[in-house]
Amino acid sequence: MVEPPEEIDYLPATAALRPAIVDLLRSCALPVEDLPVTLEHFVVAIAGQRLVGSAGLELLGDIALFRSLAVAPSWRGRGLARRLFEETRSRARALGARSLYLLTTSAQDVFAHWGFVTVPREGAPPAVQGTLQYRTLCPGSAVVMCLDLLPPARR
Numbered sequence: 001m002v003e004p005p006e007e008i009d010y011l012p013a014t015a016a017l018r019p020a021i022v023d024l025l026r027s028c029a030l031p032v033e034d035l036p037v038t039l040e041h042f043v044v045a046i047a048g049q050r051l052v053g054s055a056g057l058e059l060l061g062d063i064a065l066f067r068s069l070a071v072a073p074s075w076r077g078r079g080l081a082r083r084l085f086e087e088t089r090s091r092a093r094a095l096g097a098r099s100l101y102l103l104t105t106s107a108q109d110v111f112a113h114w115g116f117v118t119v120p121r122e123g124a125p126p127a128v129q130g131t132l133q134y135r136t137l138c139p140g141s142a143v144v145m146c147l148d149l150l151p152p153a154r155r
């Protein structure tokens, strides 16, 4: 008998989930030192009782840093990251962000597939250059990418 696919819930993060999020990010070699205190703009994927994915935003004026996108290894390749990205992008738009920025060493192709474009590191907005990710946590080899959130007529 074929097992039905396990249902995944996509939910706002809570403080109680912080340790599990930290574990997941560490296991994916992503920074945790600068994880926002409130996790107010973070989304998680839950399968059963288990946290299997995360993604979040840091608001930087009218732009947002897209960060902490991670999916547990045994759950990859099933569209979880896509859904976490879409949830986060909707949230960024609802919060009035004009664009999403990110730094990555590992998933440039995935982000390009979603429409992010690589920008010169030194061309990143000052707010992005001021983040801990940019200054210390991500290596100098990390690529900066940007996704415009405004419709073409409003850019």
Ligand SMILES: CC(C)(COP(=O)(O)OP(=O)(O)OC[C@H]1O[C@@H](n2cnc3c(N)ncnc32)[C@H](O)[C@@H]1OP(=O)(O)O)[C@@H](O)C(=O)NCCC(=O)NCCS
Residues within 6 Å of the ligand: 028, 030, 068, 069, 070, 071, 072, 075, 076, 077, 078, 079, 080, 081, 082, 083, 103, 104, 105, 106, 107, 109, 110, 113
């Ligand atoms: C990157 C990561 C989040 C992807 O998670 P996932 O759940 O397996 O991703 P999904 O199944 O949602 O697939 C993502 C999309 O990228 C596409 N994709 C996968 N590999 C790709 C590649 N090498 N090149 C281009 N596109 C690719 C998939 O086809 C899919 O496309 P779709 O959105 O049109 O369906 C996961 O591998 C991970 O946690 N890696 C470690 C942490 C990390 O590097 N995070 C990035 C932070 S900067």
